[in-house]
Amino acid sequence: MSVIKDRFSLEGRVAIVSGASKGIGKAIARGLAEQGASVIISSRKQEAVDEVAAEFKKEGLEATGIACHVGDEAQLKNLVDRTIDVYGGIDILVNNAATNPVFGPLDQMTGEVFDKVMNVNVKACMLLGNLCKPSMAARGHGSVINIASVEGVKPSPMMSIYSVSKAALIMLTQSQAREWGSENIRANAICPGLIQTKFSAALWQNEQVLNHFVDQLPVGRMAQPEEMVGLALYLASDAASYSTGGVFAADGGYLVG
Template structure:
C-alpha cells in the first residue's frame, strides 16, 4: 500500500491543461509538473504556451506546448493528436479555458454572446473530454477536472450568461462521472471564487466592486492562482481515488456569505 505522500505522485502520468498560458491554468500546469506529470500546456497563442513550457523544462520538468483555440473543434482534435504523438496517451484532463466577454444584465445579452460563452465554457469541455475518454480507458482510467466557478452555484449580478455556462459545466462533470465511472474515469469540478487573474480583472481592478466582494468574504481577501493547485493535484492523483462527481469550492467562503 503506497504511503499518503506517494498517492499524490503523478510520475508517468500525462496531463493536458487548457487555458494554461497564465492564471489558474499555468499554476495548475506547474503544480502537476512538480508532482511528476508530463504536462501539455495549451492556449490560443503558441508563443505564450511555449514560454510557460520552456520555464517548466528549465526547472527540470517535462512539458510540451501546443496551441489550441478550444472553440475550434478541429484544433481540439489536433491537441489530442499532438499529445498522443508526444507522450502516447492521456491520463489527466484539466478543462480550464473559459471566456466571459461581456458583463451586464441578461436582457442586454444577445445570441452571439450566449453562443460564444457556451461554446468555449461548455461545448469545448464536452468535446475534449469525449476525445480523451478512449485514451484514458486504454490506460486503465483517468481524471477529468473541469474548472467551473462558484458563479455556477450562486450567481452574481451582471454575470448571468457566464453563471449559466458554469452551472452547465458542473452538470457535465456529474454526467461524466456517472457514465464513465465503470471505465475507471473520474470527473470532478473545481469552483474557484474571486481569483486575481487577468480573466477576472474587470472585477478586482474596480475598487468599489472589489471592496464589495471582499467585504462579504469570511476570508477577507481574494485568492491567488496558486491557491487552486492543491485541489487540482489531489483530484488528478490517486489520493482522490474515491472522489468522482464532486463539486469542490475554493472561494474564501463566498457561498456561505450573506
C-alpha cells in the same frame, strides 16, 4: 499498503491543461509537473505556450506547448492527437479555458454572446473530454477536472451568461462521472471564487466591485492562482481514487457568506 504521499505522485502521468499560458491554468500546470506529470501547455497562441513550456523546462519539469483554440473542433482533435504522439496517452485533463466577453445585465445579452460563452465554457469541455476518454480508458484510469466557478452555484449581478455556463459545466462534470465511472475515469469540478488573474481583472481592478465581493468573504480577501493548485493535485492523483462527481469550492467561504 501504499504510503499516502505516494498516492499523490503523478510520475508517469500525462496531463493536458487548457488555458495554461497564464493564471489558474498555468499554476495548475506547474503543480502537476512538479508532482511528476508530463504536461501539455495549451492556449490559443503557440508563442505563449512555448514560453511557458520553456520556463517549466528550465525548472527541470516536463512540458510541451501545443496551441489550441478550444472553440475549434479540429484544433481540439489535433491537441489530443499530438499529445498522444508526444507522450503516448492521456491520464489527466484540466478544462480551464473559458471566456466571459460581456459584463452586464441579463436583459442586454444577445444570442451571439450566449453562443460564444457556451461554446467555449461548456461545449469545448464536453468535446475535449470525449476526445481524451478513449486514451484514458485504454490506460485503465483517468481524471477530468473541470474548472467551473462559484458563479455556477450562486450567481452574481452582471455575470448572467457566465454563471449559466458554469452551472452547465458542473452538470456536465456529473454526467461524465456517472457515465465514465465504470471505466475508472473520474470527473470533478473545482469552483474558484474571486482569484486575482487577468481574466477577472474587470472585477478586482474596480475598487467598488472588489470591495463588494471581498465584504462577503469570511477570509476577507481574494485569492492568488496558486491557491487553486492543491485541489487540482488531489483530484488528479490516486489519493482521490474514490472522488468523482464532486463539486469542490475554493472560494474563501463565499458560498457560506
